[in-house]
Amino acid sequence: MGFAVGTPGEYDWISVAAKSAEEAWSRWCDHRGYAGCERIFNPEFVTRVAQWDGKHPDTICPADWLRAGLGHCCERCGYETHCESGARIVAGEVVCEECITxxxxxxxxxxxxxxxxxxxxxxxxxxxxxxxxxxxxxxxxxxxxxxxxxxxxxxxxxx
Known part of the structure; x- marks a missing residue:
C-alpha cells in the first residue's frame, strides 16, 4: 500500500510502500533517524495514498504528489507549492503559480x-x-x- 509520511504543514514528506500506516510511520522514523519516544505512532503524520499502490516509492514523481492532492516543491524555482495555491502539472512537471508562463x-x-x-x-x-x-x-x-x-x-x- 502507498503512503505519504511526514510532518503536517512541512515539506519533509516521503513516499513509502508498507503493509500498514504504522509500518509506514516506522520507515519514516528510520529515514529521519528517530529513536525511542520519537517513534510513538502519530496518525496525523501518515496519509494513505491509494493511487500509489503497487508503485515503488522511488518511482513516485513530483507530479504524482499533486495528482494525490498533496504538495510538492516547484520543479522550476524550488518553492513549496500545492494545487490550492495555484500549482499545476505542465508537461509532467510541477510548476507553481509564479513560474507558470x-x-x-x-x-x-x-x-x-x-x-x-x-x-x-x-x-x-x-x-x-x-x-x-x-x-x-x-x-x-x-x-x-x-x-x-x-x-x-x-x-x-x-x-
Missing part, C-alpha cells in the same frame, strides 16, 4: 488561455501584448491561438 497556460487549458489573452489585448492593446510575448519568447507557442484571441477581444469591445 502564458505558454504553459495555453498547453494546460487553451480555452482559458484564449480568454486571458483576449482580456490582455482588450486592456493593453494588440501590439503591446504581441511585443511582450515576443520578448518573453512565448510568441511561437501562442501564435496558433492569437487570431482567435484578437477576434474575441474585438467582439468583447463591440458588446
Amino acid at each position: 502564458f505558454a504553459d497556460r495555453v498547453a494546460i487549458d487553451p480555452e482559458d488561455a484564449v480568454e486571458e489573452l483576449a482580456n490582455r489585448i482588450a486592456d493593453e492593446g494588440e501590439e503591446d501584448v504581441r511585443d511582450d510575448l515576443i520578448a518573453k519568447g512565448e510568441w511561437p507557442l501562442v501564435e496558433g491561438v492569437w487570431s482567435r484571441a484578437v477576434a474575441d477581444a474585438a467582439e468583447d469591445a463591440v458588446a
Whole structure:
C-alpha cells in the first residue's frame, strides 16, 4: 500500500510502500533517524495514498504528489507549492503559480488561455501584448491561438 509520511504543514514528506500506516510511520522514523519516544505512532503524520499502490516509492514523481492532492516543491524555482495555491502539472512537471508562463497556460487549458489573452489585448492593446510575448519568447507557442484571441477581444469591445 502507498503512503505519504511526514510532518503536517512541512515539506519533509516521503513516499513509502508498507503493509500498514504504522509500518509506514516506522520507515519514516528510520529515514529521519528517530529513536525511542520519537517513534510513538502519530496518525496525523501518515496519509494513505491509494493511487500509489503497487508503485515503488522511488518511482513516485513530483507530479504524482499533486495528482494525490498533496504538495510538492516547484520543479522550476524550488518553492513549496500545492494545487490550492495555484500549482499545476505542465508537461509532467510541477510548476507553481509564479513560474507558470502564458505558454504553459495555453498547453494546460487553451480555452482559458484564449480568454486571458483576449482580456490582455482588450486592456493593453494588440501590439503591446504581441511585443511582450515576443520578448518573453512565448510568441511561437501562442501564435496558433492569437487570431482567435484578437477576434474575441474585438467582439468583447463591440458588446
